[in-house]
Amino acid sequence: MQNYQEVVLSRIRPSPFNPRKSLDEKKLQELAASIREKGVLEPILLRPFDGTSMPMTDERSFEIVAGERRYRAMCRIAEENGGLDGHTIPAIVRELSDDEAFEVMTIENLCREDLTELEEARGFQMYLEKKGEDALPYLAEKTGINPRYIRRRTAVLKLPDYCLSAWEKGKIVYGHLEQLLRLSDDQEIERFFERINASPWNGPMTVQQLSAAIDHDTPDIKEAPFDIKAAGCPACQSNSTVQKKLFDIDARKALCLNRKCFKQHVNNHLLSTWKSRKTGTQGFRFDSDVSYSARNGFYGNRKPAPECKKCQLFVSLVNIYGKIGEKQLCIGDSKCFDKIGKAEKESGAGGSGKTGPRVSWHGSYFRDKFYQVKLFERMNSIDPDDERIDRLALYHLLRDDYTVLDQFIDRKGLAEQFGTHYARPEIVWRYVESLDRETIRNCIRELAILLAGNKENTESVRGLVAAHIGIELAKEFSMDEEYLQKKTRAELVSIGEKLQIFKDPKVEAYLFEKLLKKRGKYTSCKKSELVKLFLESGVDLTGKVPDEILGESERTDGAAGAAVGLES
Known part of the structure; x- marks a missing residue:
């Protein structure tokens, strides 16, 4: 009533x-x-x-x-x-x-x-919490929104409030949230969240940059020293190959997104096998858990004293895969370490009585300083067409972007030669040094293609590169299903009206014959029907470009053509 x-x-x-x-x-x-x-x-x-x-x-x-x-x-x-x-x-x-x-x-x-996007997600969540998950198909039908879209939007609400607040304020976008959702540990989520806006010069990380950063800091499951099947890794939700089905990621390798869990499995494995390592130490620590200031090393001719070997803080440092980085190290009080070292020196113990350099870092520091000065001087005198310039350019293209290096390794089938995506600079250099000039030039060309599409470029830079090689956004862009699905019903109606898509005879015929609507009554369509109208009617969408796609520079340059803007 x-x-x-x-x-x-x-x-x-x-x-x-x-x-x-x-x-x-x-x-x-x-x-x-x-x-x-x-x-x-x-x-x-x-x-x-x-x-x-x-x-x-x-x-x-x-x-x-x-x-x-x-x-x-x-x-x-x-x-x-x-x-x-x-x-x-x-x-x-x-x-x-x-x-x-x-x-x-x-x-x-x-x-x-x-x-707002957050209000929409909370609206979905409120409805499903009250009506139950079984009500999802009904909610999708009534709103004209894809069920998968609804699931993905409600999933990000599991993230900490500071992430959702940043989303609401426009400091990060939904794609950032999906990448953070891949992580299982709250400390890891906070660490990567802070990195998004950490740079005061380059602006916030793109979603692709965040995805690459997470992958780079993530253990490779194939490198695990423990039994991955017994640990349940192949089907784990933190396995990147499993996540590929849930998130918008390009998972070429099986990476573990739960670093804490991976580390615990490595720890348990090392505890059961440590005695067989014969390091002479009392145990091990992960290098990520020991700051550089807490590391007292036995360098030069200094050897561990008898009392050191009995101390529980006389350990080996291992990486995330359990591989030994420093075989013997003291992580105890530096005063104790220095006192024992002084006593050893005064007593003449420790072999011949000779000691190493007074300051261990002087040698490497001044050697590197020499290289920096001489490299600058010498390279300024090398002809630009010299093969060595091409070789150095290829090396730095590979080493300066770990995402590109990973893709290059996969394309060339070099995984066995390079090992994991933590390939050492020396390995990369030896590979580049072995190539002839023609191969080097071909590799640089391949990398230029990879960098144009996948490099940590902003969208505007990619646009400049596209224009440079003759790509015309205003003439060649075509709306696809992904773009249309991200629009609301009202936005789709606005796009269709202003780009005159609804006046196309093919669209009018599809509306009447397939969707069984009255002629011209496209406003009665649900969102899902509007998407079909755009994609399945046979209308040519090439060159029909919304203003938000063209961007301000394209519009002011007169490149808009048939494009008309959306209302804010």
């Missing part, structure tokens, strides 16, 4: 179940200005409210089911003109139960285009 009424504003309250938690101040002001000029053109939807949080009067109170923005804008106008009691708003009053009101409110809001 429902009826139309003019309801006094003071008798209305917003619903606590509305997924919209914030209102755009500018748009609210624009709506209020429109109402002042034209009035409220569409009644809001109310239901009688008998709760205890609003005092009852002789007249009934009401709760908003749909139309909170219109209500808020009308309240502003009323407050400027004597208060809420003297002003009404047109409304449809409908008797609805809590469940019915919740359903109408949630579906209505999720179909609107002005929800």
Whole structure:
């Protein structure tokens, strides 16, 4: 049962179940200005409210089911003109139960285009928590939104609040959240989150850069010293090859995204096999757990004293794969280490009595300083066409971008020669040094292609490269399913109207014959039907480009052609 009424504003309250938690101040002001000029053109939807949080009067109170923005804008106008009691708003009053009101409110809001991404995700979550996971197909049908999209959006709500807050403020995008969701450890999530906006010069990391950074810092499962099948690695949700089905990642290798779990398995394996290593130490520590300032090394002719060998802090350092980096090391108090060393020196113990350099780092530091100066001088005198320049260029192209190096290794079938994606610089150099000039030139060409598409470039730089080789965005771009699925229903209608897609005879025929809609009534289509209309009607989408794709520079250069912008 429902009826139309003019309801006094003071008798209305917003619903606590509305997924919209914030209102755009500018748009609210624009709506209020429109109402002042034209009035409220569409009644809001109310239901009688008998709760205890609003005092009852002789007249009934009401709760908003749909139309909170219109209500808020009308309240502003009323407050400027004597208060809420003297002003009404047109409304449809409908008797609805809590469940019915919740359903109408949630579906209505999720179909609107002005929800923030976080509000949309929380709206999905609220609906599924109340109705159950079995209600997902119904929710997808009613909103015209792909079920997989809904699942992926609600999944990121598991991340810490600081991640969601940054998403809401526009500091990161949804793709960043999906990459962070791959991680299982809270400390790892926080570490990579902080890296996204860590650079004050280069701006925030792109989603691709974050994905590459996570992969680079992630253990290769094939390099594990423990039994990966017994540990359950092949089917684990933290295995990148398993995640490939869930996230937008290019998983060429089986990497473990749960570094803490991987490390624990390595630790258990080492505990059971350590005695066979015959290091002479009391145990091991992971190099990531010991700061450089806490490492007291036995360099030069200094050997561990008898009392050192008995100390529990006389250990070996191992990497994440359990491989020994430093065989013997003291991680105890440096005063104790220095005191024992001084006593050894004074007593003449430790072999011939000779000691190593007083300061262990002087040799490597000044050797490297010499190389830096001489390399600069010598290379300035080498002809640009010299083969050595090409060789050095190839080496640095490979070494300076671990993502490109990984792809190059895969393309060339060099995995066995290079080992893991932690390939040492010396291995890369020896490989480059072995190539003839023609091969070097071909490799540089391949890398240029990889770098143009996959390098940690910004989208704008890739656009400049594309223009350089003759790619014309305004003439060659074509909307695909991925792009269309990311648009709301209202955005699809706007795109179709402004690019005149709906006027194409093929589109009109498909609308009438396949979708069984009245001619020209594309506004009655659900989102899923609009996507089909774009992709399956046979209309040529090439060169029909929304302004958001062209970007400001393309538009001002007059390259827009058939492109028309979307309303903000």
